[in-house]
Amino acid sequence: MTDYSVDLVPDLAPSSQYKFATRVLPLLLMALLLLVIPLLEPSRTSLSLLNAVGINIVFALSYNMLLGQAGMLSFGHAVYFGFGGYAAMHAMNWIETASYDGGVWAAFPVFALPLVGFAGGAAAGAVIGWPSCRRAGVPFAMISLGLAELIAAAGLMFVGLFGGEEGITGDRMNGVEAFGLSLGPIGEVYWFIAFWAFAGTALMYAFTRTPLGKLAQAVRDNPERVQFVGYNPNKVRYLVFIAAGGFAGLAGGMSAVNYEIFTPESLSVIPSGLVLLMAYIGGARYFAGPILGAIMLTYMQSNFSDYSEAWLLYLGLLFIGMIMFAPRGLAGLLLSAVSGIQHSLTVKSLLRWGAYCTAGLLVVVGGVTLIELAVRRSNGFGEVFEPFGLHLSPEQVLPWMYGGVLLAAGVGLLTALHKVGEGESK
Amino acid sequence: METVVFALLNGLIYGLLLFMLSSGLTLIFSMMGVLNMAHASFYMLGAYFAFTLGQSTGFWFALFLAPICVGAVGACVERWGLRRIHAGGHVGELLFTFGLAYVIEELVKIIWGKFAVAYEVPAELNFSLFELYGAQYPAYRMFMLLVSITMLAGLWYLLKRTRIGLIIQASLTHPHMVSHLGHNVPRIFMLVFAAGCALAGLSGVIGGNYLVTEPSMAFSIGPIVFVVVVVGGMGSLAGAFVASLLIGFLQTFAISIDANFAEIFSFAGLNPEGDLGRITISSLAPMLPFMLLVLMLMLRPRGLMGEREF
Numbered sequence: 001m002t003d004y005s006v007d008l009v010p011d012l013a014p015s016s017q018y019k020f021a022t023r024v025l026p027l028l029l030m031a032l033l034l035l036v037i038p039l040l041e042p043s044r045t046s047l048s049l050l051n052a053v054g055i056n057i058v059f060a061l062s063y064n065m066l067l068g069q070a071g072m073l074s075f076g077h078a079v080y081f082g083f084g085g086y087a088a089m090h091a092m093n094w095i096e097t098a099s100y101d102g103g104v105w106a107a108f109p110v111f112a113l114p115l116v117g118f119a120g121g122a123a124a125g126a127v128i129g130w131p132s133c134r135r136a137g138v139p140f141a142m143i144s145l146g147l148a149e150l151i152a153a154a155g156l157m158f159v160g161l162f163g164g165e166e167g168i169t170g171d172r173m174n175g176v177e178a179f180g181l182s183l184g185p186i187g188e189v190y191w192f193i194a195f196w197a198f199a200g201t202a203l204m205y206a207f208t209r210t211p212l213g214k215l216a217q218a219v220r221d222n223p224e225r226v227q228f229v230g231y232n233p234n235k236v237r238y239l240v241f242i243a244a245g246g247f248a249g250l251a252g253g254m255s256a257v258n259y260e261i262f263t264p265e266s267l268s269v270i271p272s273g274l275v276l277l278m279a280y281i282g283g284a285r286y287f288a289g290p291i292l293g294a295i296m297l298t299y300m301q302s303n304f305s306d307y308s309e310a311w312l313l314y315l316g317l318l319f320i321g322m323i324m325f326a327p328r329g330l331a332g333l334l335l336s337a338v339s340g341i342q343h344s345l346t347v348k349s350l351l352r353w354g355a356y357c358t359a360g361l362l363v364v365v366g367g368v369t370l371i372e373l374a375v376r377r378s379n380g381f382g383e384v385f386e387p388f389g390l391h392l393s394p395e396q397v398l399p400w401m402y403g404g405v406l407l408a409a410g411v412g413l414l415t416a417l418h419k420v421g422e423g424e425s426k
Numbered sequence: 427m428e429t430v431v432f433a434l435l436n437g438l439i440y441g442l443l444l445f446m447l448s449s450g451l452t453l454i455f456s457m458m459g460v461l462n463m464a465h466a467s468f469y470m471l472g473a474y475f476a477f478t479l480g481q482s483t484g485f486w487f488a489l490f491l492a493p494i495c496v497g498a499v500g501a502c503v504e505r506w507g508l509r510r511i512h513a514g515g516h517v518g519e520l521l522f523t524f525g526l527a528y529v530i531e532e533l534v535k536i537i538w539g540k541f542a543v544a545y546e547v548p549a550e551l552n553f554s555l556f557e558l559y560g561a562q563y564p565a566y567r568m569f570m571l572l573v574s575i576t577m578l579a580g581l582w583y584l585l586k587r588t589r590i591g592l593i594i595q596a597s598l599t600h601p602h603m604v605s606h607l608g609h610n611v612p613r614i615f616m617l618v619f620a621a622g623c624a625l626a627g628l629s630g631v632i633g634g635n636y637l638v639t640e641p642s643m644a645f646s647i648g649p650i651v652f653v654v655v656v657v658g659g660m661g662s663l664a665g666a667f668v669a670s671l672l673i674g675f676l677q678t679f680a681i682s683i684d685a686n687f688a689e690i691f692s693f694a695g696l697n698p699e700g701d702l703g704r705i706t707i708s709s710l711a712p713m714l715p716f717m718l719l720v721l722m723l724m725l726r727p728r729g730l731m732g733e734r735e736f
Contacts (some may be wrong), residue, residue, distance in 0.1 A: 008468060131724045
């Protein structure tokens with residue numbers, strides 16, 4: 001008997017080159033991007049937008065540890081963001097008192113406050129996760145919603161801890177200066193946010209590579225089998241829940257230092273819903289998805305709300321559209337576009353892509369026209385919708401018809417394309 | 427005594443209103459397995475439709491027309507929305523209805539404005555029915571009670587005593603068998619969804635002028651309806667009924683109790699100072715349903731009368 005089995009097994013492990021390109025290189029690129037941004041001398045407005053983006057990236061990624069990695073749909077993730085933020089806020093005030101009176105906190109740099117936030121969020125996750133992680137799926141979602149409502153209501157009652165409606169404020173320019181940053185000007189806060197956004201992203205990525213991270217994915221896909229192999233799915237969920245709470249608290253700590261104020265509103269169901277939208281629109285199945293979602297939604301939130309009062313409607317429509325037509329999110333769309341370019345770049349496929357894009361554009365333009373006209377009519381101030389120098393008055397019939405015709409043409413084209421596509425696949 | 431009688435009456439009316447909302451939600455859940463997060467939005471649509479229709483047709487026609495319109499909207503949502511993503515699993519459906527709640531609220535803001543509309547109790551019912559301990563009791567509340575009980579009886583009769591109810595019940599448990607027998611199960615699903623939405627619309631019609639008709643009314647009552655459905659046991663109509671009344675009584679009683687924790691603490695010999703002491707029982711009322719929810723899910727996950735853990 002010759003033993004030839006061992007030699008013939010090909011090496012299935014990814015090559016070190018592949019590992020570097022997919023696991024290390026993206027993080028290095030992110031670090032490079034974060035370093036390059038200040039060289040472009042962004043304005044104060046864009047810096048504050050960038051800071052908000054950084055906070056939301058960490059927050060959305062932490063949410064995706066639950067939704068994307070462990071398959072737990074939570075409607076109350078802002079609770080951990082809030083607990084982390086409040087912990088950091090209180091610690092910031094302790095630092096300020098200690099810098100006059102002395103004490104342990106005097107040696108603690110404000111720069112490291114997100115660590116306090118992490119501890120706060122993880123502690124909240126450990127306490128709240130204990131009852132809620134015993135259930136999965138829809139019951140878990142309901143418990144998270146109930147707890148979020150409960151804690152949001154409690155936030156207004158316990159004035160000493162949460163500061164009542166006006167919240168609690170602090171001053172970040174106290175204590176020890178780390179890395180020579182006084183954290184006074186917004187340019188220095190950028191470095192603080194950039195450091196923690198990178199650290200948070202890298203750590204959360206590292207988490208997906210740990211055995212616990214892998215088990216979480218297994219629990220998402222088939223909890224019964226995980227149990228069969230000998231692990232307790234509820235325990236896995238609980239541990240992931242604590243970690244996700246911790247990273248949400250990290251984001252809360254970043255937010256506390258950035259805004260120097262924390263109100264009970266940030267514990268409520270509204271930010272919880274927003275972070276869910278970020279993760280889902282970006283693409284919950286991909287690690288980088290929530291980053292895309294956080295960037296896009298934060299940008300929309302700060303810019304679109306100036307242009308249009310109906311931005312929440314657009315957000316809702318975008319979300320529903322994503323669920324119905326692109327459940328893999330923005331990241332999934334990007335990846336399928338890339339693979340389309342790489343594999344089947346023919347004239348026919350280009351034409352199809354072009355037709356789909358045209359139809360989508362028609363739907364968007366028609367829909368936006370109708371919504372904006374409706375908003376102006378509803379306000380009743382006699383405003384006129386003026387995109388690109390056009391003069392569309394909501395009091396006349398013609399603009400409404402433009403919008404309606406564009407929308408109908410787009411929907412018709414999409415339906416026709418869908419039918420053609422189905423006919424081909426048969 | 428006075429307080430107790432009033433709290434009982436108001437709690438009963440509020441509880442029945444909640445039941446009208448949660449019965450539709452329970453029906454939809456037990457049939458399609460989807461928890462409709464936008465259910466309270468249909469309740470809001472009912473109130474707004476009744477407001478608009480009532481301006482041209484009067485309240486009594488609106489009482490019938492508005493739920494039908496809401497049901498039609500619900501049927502469209504099921505046909506072109508939920509049915510398409512049904513294959514993707516329940517989380518997708520849950521998220522879809524979550525997004526729908528946002529969209530409906532924003533649309534309502536655009537169509538009817540951001541502030542409360544003047545949807546009022548019809549003049550024919552705007553009198554006091556009887557006097558109780560020197561206070562006037564409005565007739566409209568009795569009318570609400572009447573509508574709720576009529577609906578409750580009608581729903582029970584439809585589900586338990588008619589052929590339609592038999593087919594619906596069979597489609598809940600054995601959808602394949604029902605479709606083999608020649609019934610169009612997707613259409614039954616659509617009709618049940620529409621009927622559930624119409625029930626929500628009806629409760630909006632009679633609840634909108636009892637409470638306030640404003641764009642945030644869906645988000646204020648929506649979570650409580652979930653609590654009712656979960657506490658009662660997912661998919662159990664009887665459980666939803668008991669839980670609705672329980673929460674109705676709980677909230678109205680809590681509001682009518684004028685005491686704070688400081689008094690209770692000093693009674694129990696504890697330190698009445700601090701944040702906890704300042705909390706009044708009545709300010710706890712909005713939190714009570716959620717406390718009940720969390721307790722129920724921890725201690726008895728299938729709810730009061732649920733047959734299975736969902």
